[in-house]
Amino acid sequence: MIPRFKPELGVAELRALLGPHPGAVAHLEQGFARKFGAAEAVAFPYGRSALWAMLQAVGVHDAEVIVPAYTCSVVAYAVSMSGNRPRFVDIRLDDYNMDLDLLAAAIGPATRAVVATHLFGYPLDLDRLTAIVADAERRWGHKIWLIQDCAHAFGATWRGRLVGQAGDAALYALNVSKMMTSIFGGMLTFSDPELAASVRRWRDAQFRQPSWRKPWFRRLYLAAAAAAFTEPVYGLTWWLQERTPWLDRLTRSYHLDDQIAMPPDHLDRMLDVEAAVGLVQLERYDAMIARRRANAAFLDENLRRRAGWVLPPIVEGATYSHYVVRVPDRAACVAAAARQRLHLGELIQYSAPQLAPYGHATSEHPNADLASRSTINVPVDAACNEARRGHIVAVLNGLAP
Numbered sequence: 001m002i003p004r005f006k007p008e009l010g011v012a013e014l015r016a017l018l019g020p021h022p023g024a025v026a027h028l029e030q031g032f033a034r035k036f037g038a039a040e041a042v043a044f045p046y047g048r049s050a051l052w053a054m055l056q057a058v059g060v061h062d063a064e065v066i067v068p069a070y071t072c073s074v075v076a077y078a079v080s081m082s083g084n085r086p087r088f089v090d091i092r093l094d095d096y097n098m099d100l101d102l103l104a105a106a107i108g109p110a111t112r113a114v115v116a117t118h119l120f121g122y123p124l125d126l127d128r129l130t131a132i133v134a135d136a137e138r139r140w141g142h143k144i145w146l147i148q149d150c151a152h153a154f155g156a157t158w159r160g161r162l163v164g165q166a167g168d169a170a171l172y173a174l175n176v177s178k179m180m181t182s183i184f185g186g187m188l189t190f191s192d193p194e195l196a197a198s199v200r201r202w203r204d205a206q207f208r209q210p211s212w213r214k215p216w217f218r219r220l221y222l223a224a225a226a227a228a229f230t231e232p233v234y235g236l237t238w239w240l241q242e243r244t245p246w247l248d249r250l251t252r253s254y255h256l257d258d259q260i261a262m263p264p265d266h267l268d269r270m271l272d273v274e275a276a277v278g279l280v281q282l283e284r285y286d287a288m289i290a291r292r293r294a295n296a297a298f299l300d301e302n303l304r305r306r307a308g309w310v311l312p313p314i315v316e317g318a319t320y321s322h323y324v325v326r327v328p329d330r331a332a333c334v335a336a337a338a339r340q341r342l343h344l345g346e347l348i349q350y351s352a353p354q355l356a357p358y359g360h361a362t363s364e365h366p367n368a369d370l371a372s373r374s375t376i377n378v379p380v381d382a383a384c385n386e387a388r389r390g391h392i393v394a395v396l397n398g399l400a401p
């Protein structure tokens with residue numbers, strides 16, 4: 001079965017699991033900063049830990065933090081767990097990003113930070129975004145932290161400029177479903193070395209040494225993931241996920257969509273073995289992203305245009321973490337593709353403000369609501385070579401209207 005995404009894991013990543021790699025975390029921080037145009041990078045065990053730490057390290061507390069209504073649940077939960085309140089801003093349906101007109105209207109006297117997500121790898125308009133935040137700072141007379149959420153947008157550019165370079169900090173996430181992986185892991189990057197140093201000090205004081213068992217579990221996990229996402233094994237992986245509770249049980253502490261929580265190890269330092277895998281992936285990054293872009297262009301050229309289907313835009317500088325199509329009947333479409341051994345993802349299948357802990361009405365963020373009910377993810381990852389992507393197009397174009 002063709003997986004909805006496949007992490008690009010080869011012999012080099014598996015070999016990286018063998019060593020203890022002392023000092024790898026610092027090396028990954030340096031390599032990551034260099035690669036994505038930052039002065040400094042600071043590593044964390046998860047992306048959500050990084051956001052949670054950033055807000056606390058700079059003293060944002062009991063404040064409003066603006067986040068898009070259509071984003072990963074952990075973003076809102078990290079904001080809540082940092083002692084702040086997420087304020088949700090609806091998205092635009094043309095590129096799924098926060099609507100900047102609505103952002104300008106939403107920033108109020110209680111706003112102390114904005115998390116600007118470049119969803120699915122689509123760059124936000126950085127000129128407009130930074131102007132809106134600067135205006136609001138003048139108007140309300142206090143600092144408003146601008147954090148770029150680049151979890152889907154490593155290396156994405158807006159008019160030639162890396163999106164992660166704008167604002168105060170950029171956030172990256174490195175689990176196996178992301179653009180590149182360090183098994184798990186998160187990263188903050190900074191253009192201001194002093195700010196980076198103060199966040200690093202905060203991290204070093206708060207985060208602890210993981211247990212001796214954890215590196216072994218992480219090695220096992222990555223080896224299992226490398227196997228689980230290969231085409232021959234993926235049918236079994238899919239079955240375990242869709243038809244049994246077992247995989248869900250294994251991953252539950254990591255992902256709880258319906259309650260504000262963090263994984264039990266969210267205060268651990270990143271492991272050296274994780275960083276060692278990340279270093280290999282950093283080397284591969286340019287090739288992986290070139291492949292994604294080529295695959296997105298291929299899908300755009302070859303998918304049949306049909307009534308009710310909305311293909312995603314092709315945008316200069318985008319990184320296509322997901323290739324997202326809106327369809328009239330998602331459940332039918334996903335089921336029909338699965339019968340032909342193609343797994344379509346359904347991300348993001350919720351609107352963050354409608355999640356149980358927040359409970360907003362659907363009418364408050366209508367675009368996020370619509371997207372959450374109608375999007376499918378067509379595989380676009382680097383493992384989609386010519387044969388695979390040709391097959392994907394054939395299956396999709398052959399689905400009943």
Ligand SMILES: *Cc1c(COP(=O)(O)O)cnc(C)c1O
Binds near residue numbers: 047075151174
């Ligand atoms: C994955 C993700 C994060 C954070 O990831 P972790 O799972 O905590 O590492 C943040 N923002 C977005 C948009 C994401 O997709």
